[in-house]
Amino acid sequence: MSNFDAIVIGSGMSGGYAAKELTERGLKVLVLERGKNVVPAEDYNDTVPIWERPNLGRIPQDELEEHYAVQNKAAGWAMNWASKQFFVKDSEHPYEEADDSKFQWVRGYHSGGRSVLWSRVALRLGPQDFEENKKDGHGVDWPVRYKDIAPWYDKVEKFVGIAGQNEGLPQLPDGVFQPPFALTDTEKHLRESVKANFPGRTVIHTRTANLTQPTEEQMSLGRAPCQARNQCHEGCSFKAYFSSVNATLPAAQRTGNLTLINNAIVHSIEYNAAKKRVSAVHVIDKITKNTSRYTAKLIFLNASTVGSAMILLQSKSESFPSGLANRSDQVGRNLMDHVTGAGITGRLNKFAHLTSYGRRPCGIYIPRYGNITEDGKPYIRGFGYQGWSSPVNTLNKRRPGIGREFKESYKHPAPWEINLYAFGEVLPNPDNRVELHPTKKDKWGLPVAQFHTTMGENERIIIEEARKDAIAMLEEAGFTDIKAPKGHITAMGNRVHEMGTARMGRDRNTSVLNGWCQAHDVPNLFITDGSFMASSACQNPSLTYMAFTARAANYAADKLQAGAL
């Protein structure tokens, strides 16, 4: 099948955005998605009340162990009877960890990819994040600065719908926000105390991709305000949180320019040496295993960081014997994620007379301050914290008592508990990489991924220091009962923010993409999932993937329409 203007490989967070932008520019776009389609009215189970769910919504333990061992280890907190369908079965999608490597690869293979599953924390990178590689020599210099991407953040935030508050912080720039979910009094108390005692640190509302005041455009896509159910990992029948399924794919669909093919596993991209362009995509049907070939003038690769690297590495040709667009040998390398460790909790009595109503789909955030507003740190780069608070007599928390007293304890005064956990930057390191396993194949005959990944010393120090700082902030604010277990840091992949396997850079010898997410070696190939990231910063990355995708798609459409691709 042929004659599309563009093929987008993958329909997740970034692929959905590419499809929207390209179709809205009038291009005929084919989206190839390896998983099943997701139709909200048919597939979301979010409206089934918990008492009607088998096992109260819990996934049987044997099933978890047999089929979801990795998914559960990293993202078990988001898994239940209703969201299970959005995680891959590890038993069907094996991969390998080389030597002592640890990598937890959390995936969702279906329309929307992991945009259906994400926790919606949507933060911009700041100016420092684009400059530090150059300053401290880790990784290559980003060929883009904050000012280049700022207008695209604006554009994406407006479409996506982010609840948040402008704070005027240079390191976490303001954006286009809908009203935030209010802080609890405990969180406000921490905010005030931190402001007074730790100048340069700020406790803010989580910036979250849940609608609080939908725009006309959002409502025209059938999206309604958030109902405070906090069941977002199950899909949302109100379409109140952003996902490709709830927003970008319907937006692309309504242009009349979108063709979506599901169960289409892309195994390679064909390169036409004479034209010096990619010309076709080869696909295996997930169910029948039949193969097909699709052609287009332009290809956007959005199969997620690891998925895209695998496709490039599988696309060998005379021109690219070690994989498409891989003359720099950087494809698959510099695989990053974020690092976290054990969380920190503390209790405060001051607001014992209060409880809350509704289930907020977010909490608080403390933006990075290390090596920005505070110097002399024993680590480079830095970390931010996510957190939330609730009364300790909240149901489901272990507490003493029986009978009426216990049953009604939710009405009794009780301290509030706050939780904080750090998200630290992981440095780019060419030895952290994914490659094709030399012998092992999946059930479609494709090589499985083999990871070589370890967290480094800087990451370990970051988590140690984050723990100390959190204790200090809670103590200063008068929290008691502070618990801060030591020693544990997460494996690579655990934060599900993997990125970096086809980094952008100024030099084609040391990077895969230029500043437009365009392959140095292949002008009509764009890669706009997390692969392009030249460093990880410490902010949750998906908003950045979408902003770069929108920018690249419009650049590519301009070039195509000008006959320059």
Place this chain on the structure above:
Amino acid sequence: MTADRRQFIFGAISLVGGNALLASCKSEPNIKPTNIANSGPLFYSAADFVLVTRLCDLILPRTETPGALDAGVPAILDSLMDQWANSETQSNHRRDLADIKTGLDANSGGNFIDAEYSVAEAGLNVFDTAAFSDEHAHFAYQGLKQLIEVAYAASEAGSETYHRNPVPGYWDPAVPIDTL
């Protein structure tokens, strides 16, 4: 629910003194196991089921709002242990119940199940206080109690008791508890 299973559950309730509850029951008890069994508990022995029933009744009794027995919590736990738990969780749960029962019997004049309601209540109170004397004092009991509460809160009756609206509609971070 089959007649046999219903009978068994009624039996368990009356055995631990839930007579007031039964008297007020309509012809169909408000017990909703998540899975229908042919007869009797799916997982628990008869004795374990009676123990869990008594615990549910004492921990979350019927007040102005439905109790754990109204919500069918023993049957829900039975079903969870049968359908959700793996063999390790199952055997730990059995072991924990036996251990808890030993402690409760000792606190309730030798037999927690046959004791008068008030005696069993006092025995459980002492046990519960000790179990929470520090975080790990009796982790298994803490876990069982949490499971009872989770199952209750997840039931339709429990959701109403706790005002857990499936669709709250909005978020209010500061509700005075004296307005509840």
